[in-house]
Amino acid sequence: MTDHPQHPERATPITTEPDRPLAPWMADLARQVTDDVVVPNEMMWKRIQQQRALLSSGAHVTSMSPRQGWTMRRVAAIAAVLVIGVAIGRFVLPSAAHTSAALDVGTLATNASSNNSMTASGADALSADALGPDALEQTASSSDPVRVAMQEHLVRTVALLTTVRDRDPAAGPGLDVTDWAHDLLGTTRLLIDDPSLRDAHTRRLLQDLELVLMQIIQAHGTGASETRKAPSETMRETNLLPRVRAVVTASANREARTDRGGLE
Amino acid sequence: MTEPELVARLQTGDTAAEREFYDRHVDRVYRLIYRMSDRADLAQDWTQDTFIRAFQRIGQFRGDSALSSWLHAIAVSITLNGLRTVKRRDAFAAPLEDAALVGRWTTESDPDLKSCMRSAIASLPPGTRQVFVMHDVEGFSHEEIGDALGVAVGTSKSQLSRAREKLRAALAPFARQELA
Numbered sequence: 001m002t003d004h005p006q007h008p009e010r011a012t013p014i015t016t017e018p019d020r021p022l023a024p025w026m027a028d029l030a031r032q033v034t035d036d037v038v039v040p041n042e043m044m045w046k047r048i049q050q051q052r053a054l055l056s057s058g059a060h061v062t063s064m065s066p067r068q069g070w071t072m073r074r075v076a077a078i079a080a081v082l083v084i085g086v087a088i089g090r091f092v093l094p095s096a097a098h099t100s101a102a103l104d105v106g107t108l109a110t111n112a113s114s115n116n117s118m119t120a121s122g123a124d125a126l127s128a129d130a131l132g133p134d135a136l137e138q139t140a141s142s143s144d145p146v147r148v149a150m151q152e153h154l155v156r157t158v159a160l161l162t163t164v165r166d167r168d169p170a171a172g173p174g175l176d177v178t179d180w181a182h183d184l185l186g187t188t189r190l191l192i193d194d195p196s197l198r199d200a201h202t203r204r205l206l207q208d209l210e211l212v213l214m215q216i217i218q219a220h221g222t223g224a225s226e227t228r229k230a231p232s233e234t235m236r237e238t239n240l241l242p243r244v245r246a247v248v249t250a251s252a253n254r255e256a257r258t259d260r261g262g263l264e
Numbered sequence: 265m266t267e268p269e270l271v272a273r274l275q276t277g278d279t280a281a282e283r284e285f286y287d288r289h290v291d292r293v294y295r296l297i298y299r300m301s302d303r304a305d306l307a308q309d310w311t312q313d314t315f316i317r318a319f320q321r322i323g324q325f326r327g328d329s330a331l332s333s334w335l336h337a338i339a340v341s342i343t344l345n346g347l348r349t350v351k352r353r354d355a356f357a358a359p360l361e362d363a364a365l366v367g368r369w370t371t372e373s374d375p376d377l378k379s380c381m382r383s384a385i386a387s388l389p390p391g392t393r394q395v396f397v398m399h400d401v402e403g404f405s406h407e408e409i410g411d412a413l414g415v416a417v418g419t420s421k422s423q424l425s426r427a428r429e430k431l432r433a434a435l436a437p438f439a440r441q442e443l444a
Contacts (some may be wrong), residue, residue, distance in 0.1 A: 019425040022400065026381075026435060031401050033382040034295040040308060041290055045283070048312050052319065211352055 075193045079146075082190055086149045146196050153187050154248050157209060160184060161241045164216060169232040178220040185213040205247070208238040267331055274322045286315055289332060293339045299397045300343050301350075302386045310346050314339040340398065340412050347390060377438050384434035388427055395420050396427035 021027065160180050164173060173181070191197055192206045215231040235241055265273075265284060273281035293314055298307035317338050325334055385393060394413065398404040399420070404412070406420040413420070 019421065019428065022428050022431065026431065027400060029378060029381045030385065030396075030431070033378055033385060034298055036378075037295060037298055037304075039291050039294045041287070044290065044294075044308055044312050044315075045286060048286070048315050051312065051316055055316070207349070207352060 075190065079190045079194050082187070083145045083149060086145050086152070146191070146194050149187075150191050150197065150202075151248065153184070153191065154244050157184055157188075158241070158244055158248055160216075161212070161235060161244065164212075164231055165235060165241060169229045173216050173220055173231070175220065178217055181213045181216040185210065185217065188213060205240075205243055208234075208240050209244070212238075212240060268327070271322070271325060271327065271331060274319075275325075282319060285318075285331075289335055290315070292332070293335060296336060296339055296397070296402060297343050299385065299401060300340075300394055301347060302393070306346060306350070310339070310342050313342050313346075317342065336402065337412075340404075344394070344412060347394070351390065377435075380435060380438065381431070384431050387434075388430060392423045392427045392430070395423040396431075399424050400428075 022030070160177065163177060167173065167177075188206055188210050192203065192210060197203065197206070212231050212234050215227075215234055219228045219231055265281075270281055270285060274285055290311065294307055294311045297310045297314070298304065301307055301310070314335065318335055321338075325331070385396065388396060391413070395409055398409050398412070399406065406417045406424075409415075409420045410417045415423075
């Protein structure tokens, strides 16, 4: 049993007044409210069979209605374009991309190390915690374009989150930051919907990132101080910046080790 | 077919047993998810997910609890995870739910008692509704709810108390009729 709420906002003051059960007729009524709901048994059974058949053939599926299916196909098409673009970029300009990424990542690794007093192995450990062993394994060794795209995306994200963190929360983000967040939000959503990034830890990281980016966009131009402070508070509550940094740093360390191994 | 026989056949991948298992439990699972989510489309999706996961994991079922309890635990887990995702997405698409809107109707505007109860439950804030449905409708203990929702037992009790108060307030006109 978890005695500690995982999120402060989920903690609710405990009432001290004695609780009374509902009157029997009310409790019975609550149990009966869905009695007349029509359960689409056959339709759901057919979908279950279809999905299990696809699963057994090795395809990845999630339950979806026809409308969701159309949306997912569109998202998949956009994601495919993104992935192909990244892949072409890597193969056409390998040396430039590598140098640029190494510079970016090296700088971030240094920052992360100095800011958080984090050693390389500590960063790896935190990254493992943030992404999970399976995902980390893939991140470490994979040249999968989606993984590469995610790493490059996270590098750009660190810069934005650092900017937001360092600004006065009460003032809210400026237009430049909001536009930046818009750009990153689109890619974040594509990554969330990518079937190869389905492990729970990666999804949680990307969903937390999505939430903060949406809050940054919402915070621009609003008069409500709570809305302006929301991105900073969510970043603090979800420990987002260190988590993203740790993933980036761990990737950089591994790339460096791989490069050294190649030279030796 | 007894439950142990059914489990044994499910564990061998018997298709007829899978259909039998589905037929026995689908109504309750669907209604549980429907009550917790208050959306038919989500109830369909998550009911499907529940059975797919159950079929995948039936090999791990050791019979420590009833098959229905095991299945319901899967359903609750899938529903809560799904609701978290929906909540994150909806939070910026619609105004936050106003708990004060609970039960603003009279017997004249809606004479159907069951319909009023349904609306009152649907109007509860999501966390409160989940605790109420799990405890008062599905019979989960506060410890089980705490485990499932990741909250303290005291929080679960507190949420239940709030839910009951709101439902009492919403159904007060009918309560007088019932007493009369």
